[in-house]
Amino acid sequence: MNDMSHPPRDLAVALVGNPNCGKTALFNALTGSHQRAANYPGVTVERKTGRLATPGGRQLRLTDLPGTYSLRARSLDEAITRDVVLGLCQGEARPDVLVCVADATNLRLGLRLVLELKRTGVPLLLSLNMIDIARHRGIEIDLERLSAELGIPVVTSVAVRRGGTEALLAEIDGREIRAAAPPSSAWTAPDAAGLRALQREADRIVAAAVRVPDRRDALTRRLDAVVLHPVAGILVLLAVLFLMFQAVFAWAEPAMELIDGGFGLLGDAVGATLPTEGGLGLLRSFLQDGLIAGVGGVLVFLPQILILFLFILLLEDFGYMARAAFLMDRIMGGAGLHGRAFIPLLSSFACAIPGIMATRVIDNRRDRLATILVAPLMTCSARIPVYTLIIAAFIPDETVWGWVGLQGLVMFGLYAIGIVSALGMSFVFRRLLWRDVRGDPFMLELPDYKWPRVRDVAISLWQRARAFLYRAGTIILAMTMVIWFLTSVPRPPEGATQPEIEYSFAYSIGHAVEPVLRPIGFNWQIGVALIPGMAAREVAVAALGTVYAIEAAEDDSAELGTALAGKWSLATALAFLAWYVFAPQCAATLAVIRRETASAKWMWFTFGYMLVLAYAAAFVTFQTASFLGAG
Numbered sequence: 001m002n003d004m005s006h007p008p009r010d011l012a013v014a015l016v017g018n019p020n021c022g023k024t025a026l027f028n029a030l031t032g033s034h035q036r037a038a039n040y041p042g043v044t045v046e047r048k049t050g051r052l053a054t055p056g057g058r059q060l061r062l063t064d065l066p067g068t069y070s071l072r073a074r075s076l077d078e079a080i081t082r083d084v085v086l087g088l089c090q091g092e093a094r095p096d097v098l099v100c101v102a103d104a105t106n107l108r109l110g111l112r113l114v115l116e117l118k119r120t121g122v123p124l125l126l127s128l129n130m131i132d133i134a135r136h137r138g139i140e141i142d143l144e145r146l147s148a149e150l151g152i153p154v155v156t157s158v159a160v161r162r163g164g165t166e167a168l169l170a171e172i173d174g175r176e177i178r179a180a181a182p183p184s185s186a187w188t189a190p191d192a193a194g195l196r197a198l199q200r201e202a203d204r205i206v207a208a209a210v211r212v213p214d215r216r217d218a219l220t221r222r223l224d225a226v227v228l229h230p231v232a233g234i235l236v237l238l239a240v241l242f243l244m245f246q247a248v249f250a251w252a253e254p255a256m257e258l259i260d261g262g263f264g265l266l267g268d269a270v271g272a273t274l275p276t277e278g279g280l281g282l283l284r285s286f287l288q289d290g291l292i293a294g295v296g297g298v299l300v301f302l303p304q305i306l307i308l309f310l311f312i313l314l315l316e317d318f319g320y321m322a323r324a325a326f327l328m329d330r331i332m333g334g335a336g337l338h339g340r341a342f343i344p345l346l347s348s349f350a351c352a353i354p355g356i357m358a359t360r361v362i363d364n365r366r367d368r369l370a371t372i373l374v375a376p377l378m379t380c381s382a383r384i385p386v387y388t389l390i391i392a393a394f395i396p397d398e399t400v401w402g403w404v405g406l407q408g409l410v411m412f413g414l415y416a417i418g419i420v421s422a423l424g425m426s427f428v429f430r431r432l433l434w435r436d437v438r439g440d441p442f443m444l445e446l447p448d449y450k451w452p453r454v455r456d457v458a459i460s461l462w463q464r465a466r467a468f469l470y471r472a473g474t475i476i477l478a479m480t481m482v483i484w485f486l487t488s489v490p491r492p493p494e495g496a497t498q499p500e501i502e503y504s505f506a507y508s509i510g511h512a513v514e515p516v517l518r519p520i521g522f523n524w525q526i527g528v529a530l531i532p533g534m535a536a537r538e539v540a541v542a543a544l545g546t547v548y549a550i551e552a553a554e555d556d557s558a559e560l561g562t563a564l565a566g567k568w569s570l571a572t573a574l575a576f577l578a579w580y581v582f583a584p585q586c587a588a589t590l591a592v593i594r595r596e597t598a599s600a601k602w603m604w605f606t607f608g609y610m611l612v613l614a615y616a617a618a619f620v621t622f623q624t625a626s627f628l629g630a631g
Helices: 025-031 076-085 109-116 131-136 143-150 165-172 190-207 218-227 232-250 253-273 278-299 302-318 320-334 339-347 352-361 365-377 381-394 407-433 453-488 503-519 524-530 536-555 560-567 571-580 587-597 600-627
Strands: 012-019 035-041 046-053 059-064 097-103 124-129 154-158
Touching: 012 025, 012 560, 025 059, 025 124, 025 453, 035 587, 046 097, 046 339, 059 339, 076 131, 097 109, 109 124, 109 143, 109 190, 109 560, 124 131, 124 165, 143 154, 143 190, 154 165, 165 302, 218 232, 218 320, 218 560, 232 320, 232 407, 253 278, 253 302, 278 453, 302 320, 302 339, 302 381, 302 453, 320 339, 339 365, 352 365, 352 587, 365 407, 365 587, 365 600, 381 407, 381 536, 381 560, 381 571, 407 571, 407 600, 453 503, 453 524, 503 524, 503 600, 524 536, 571 600, 587 600
Parallel strands: 012 059, 012 097, 097 124, 124 154
Antiparallel strands: 035 046, 046 059
């Protein structure tokens, strides 16, 4: 036992385990709000660290390593875990203690990883997570026999329950854990034969220490019979996606009205307080037309973005994501994508950046690159402000078939176009770029169904809301200020009779690019919005809000949607939506593509092909709609 009169030094503890073993839930339970996220030096792999104090007074610095099945490291995520464990990761000290987290309901792969970790020489503990589920299923684990077979301490944990980490912390407190040895050059990655030998040893230990009842979980069997069925499973997936997009409109409306009303009151207060003439008039324009109209026009869509994230988080935690990936493997394989690409592409619905980063789980470089190239075509949350603005302004708020919202149906259609275009472009890339390259077979372990933990979902939602607010307070705010400056300077000369915006830099810029945009139905105001919108798609909404607020002059209270409905034709609105289905208007996404591919070539290739697609789609849409009388 530790001498409590001499508090032990801080320990660097790393959590390592297979994907879907509950490792991150255990990390959240241990660290609570005392955690932060960053990237490992030189790569875009996310690193989560946190601090906590054990009941015995030991200070722990905890790191949640990316999930891995083996230290053989076939993907970038697994390579980071291997390098941290071995002390080879630049800027990351070797852990003093490894806590291997294993799913107590399925120990085969978890124990094989334990046997690999033992060979590294780092002090090791095994935490059997989800032990409550294992016991409920009648699985009996002899902890003493398991500990003796492995030669390491074994404890149980339930990350989702209060007190579920007490045994783990008590084990850390109750043992004098030596510091990790320096990196060893003697360690070598196991080859295929070595892995098979380790798996045979893991199976022997499971047979000796674990007794599993001769029945499969009935609920899992019944659910999988439906969601993995080649026909019923596809219908379930479509129903889930349809519900998600309907909810984006229906559920978010009250919160959006509240936010919109708040910014409206704020703008009215500024307009009533400051005069319209002189220097204070310029300040009034900046605050009301630039800051409030621009940033407020983007923040109003936060509820819809959070609802989209909520669905994705719940589906992942419930265990449905992996099953959807299996279900889509045949369809995606026909389009030239690996089955593992489904989860990164579905994640790209929220944001293409984490979706692109999630491709690190794909082993084959060609498969990973193909997924990266088409991930930006998936309809990310940054498009929601644009889609919602145009749909609300031009699509009637009514139901079809008696119960389906027409606006939500149009939103679903835009998402479907993004999905189909991603599959189509992947098919083209495979035929043109990688015709003779064979893909690897798709293998993925299906996790058990389990109820998502409210606390974990809430933490993840808050992190995403904070990221969006940070984006609104930095990139969007900065671009809004630039847009306001361009639309307000130079000031009109004495005796000017035209709207003040016609004397501005923005008016000159817009008219300079208008000839290129005229064939697709775009006016000079849209041209002004598209240019700064290259920084972030949401900026286009802020830009349109600022341009039309200043242009309106005498009618500052007019909502942006109302202004667009009065100035755009339906053909222009539809062309604008078509443009945003394909347009590469996100500088951060392009930067991540460059980092993940380690090549500027693929970044510019993505920008180029998406720009061509966007112009072609907008041209066809505008010309067709105009021919049909919508121009």
